[in-house]
Amino acid sequence: MGILMDDNIHAPTVASGPTSGVTPPDFSKLSMPELMQQKERIEAELTALSSVLSSHGVNMNSSLTTFDGFPRDDIDIAQVRTTRVRIIHLRNDHKDVMKYLEKALHAHFAQLQNAPAGESAPNGTSAAPVALSSAVxxxxxxxxxxxxxxxxxxxxxxxxxxxxxxxxxxxxxxxxxxxxxxxxxxxxxxxxxxxxxxxxxxxxxxxxxxxxxxxxxxxxxxxxxxxxxxxxxxxxxxxxxx
Incomplete structure (x- = not known):
């Protein structure tokens, strides 16, 4: 069997992040900086969980049974399954974050482009045209x-x-x-x-x-x-x- 790094084999061996076990945040209500923080947090957890799978020598598509249909005895199957489920949830969260982040960026740059030169956008960012052209x-x-x-x-x-x-x-x-x-x-x-x-x-x-x-x-x-x-x-x- 694989080496257990936790007494509870049904839990991943890494922290699941601040939203684990609780209702996920409503990304539509987050500001652009908050969305960026969520993006970084999700990506960091995905990297850590991918390392958990790699430590077992498997990925998201590896079979958990032997050629004759028996559960593999060289890996912690419960942990691999739980980790895979968490990765799927995080990937969905990442898609949602990216969707709202792109909307927020579009709105932000539209404000920059429409504001008179030299004025500031609502978040205090300079509205000079160069800000838009250099970022998009x-x-x-x-x-x-x-x-x-x-x-x-x-x-x-x-x-x-x-x-x-x-x-x-x-x-x-x-x-x-x-x-x-x-x-x-x-x-x-x-x-x-x-x-x-x-x-x-x-x-x-x-x-x-x-x-x-x-x-x-x-x-x-x-x-x-x-x-x-x-x-x-x-x-x-x-x-x-x-």
Whole structure:
């Protein structure tokens, strides 16, 4: 049997977060900062619960029975089942949070755009047009295509797919394919995008500050994940979340 980390095998081995066991909050009534806090909390708990499954050597789809239909004796089945249920609930909560967060962002930027230059939006944010253009990628019109950087390029291996695409150490990632700061889930979605697009180019938008420059420039790159380039991984770079 798997090692039990708690006397109660029906409970996950990590804290379930402030909303566990109680009625979940009404996300529609939360402010944008509160929604961001909920987003971060949910993503942190999802990461922790995923680690619980990984410690048993299973994922959300792994079979809990042997080939002949008997319960597996190498894992704590009760704990795995409970953890999976919690992950499903959290994923649903995350979708709700993202829905209301995008609505709140749209309303916020609409207020910024409509307010006279130099005045402040209701939350005290400057209403200068640059605030809108720097935060929203106008080329897509997608409410989720927000340009806030969410990761930094820590290292880039020479001759790697990342290096060939022009990615540089210190670049700030604004979007990676369809992944952006609202949905990257602590970079787990970046890893999924890489695995699902091996051999196919992904558009990567980065913010880059060159030596001596006072402002960063926006650069669009085409990055194609691939194997057998002479190093580890499909990209040959290391990203760290901001």
């Amino acid at each position: 990628d106008d080329s897509t019109g997608n409410p989720g295509a927000l340009g806030t950087p969410f990761a930094r390029v820590n290292t880039v291996e020479s001759a790697s797919p990342a290096a060939e695409a022009g990615l540089k150490t210190g670049d700030l990632i604004r979007s990676f394919g369809t992944v952006h700061w609202l949905n990257h889930e602590r970079l787990s979605k970046v890893a999924e995008a890489v695995q699902q697009n091996e051999g196919r180019p992904l558009t990567v938008k980065v913010s880059r500050k060159t030596d001596g420059a006072t402002e960063a420039v926006e650069v669009d790159l085409q990055l194609t994940p691939r194997r057998n380039w002479g190093g580890r991984g499909l990209l040959g770079c290391h990203l760290v979340p901001l």
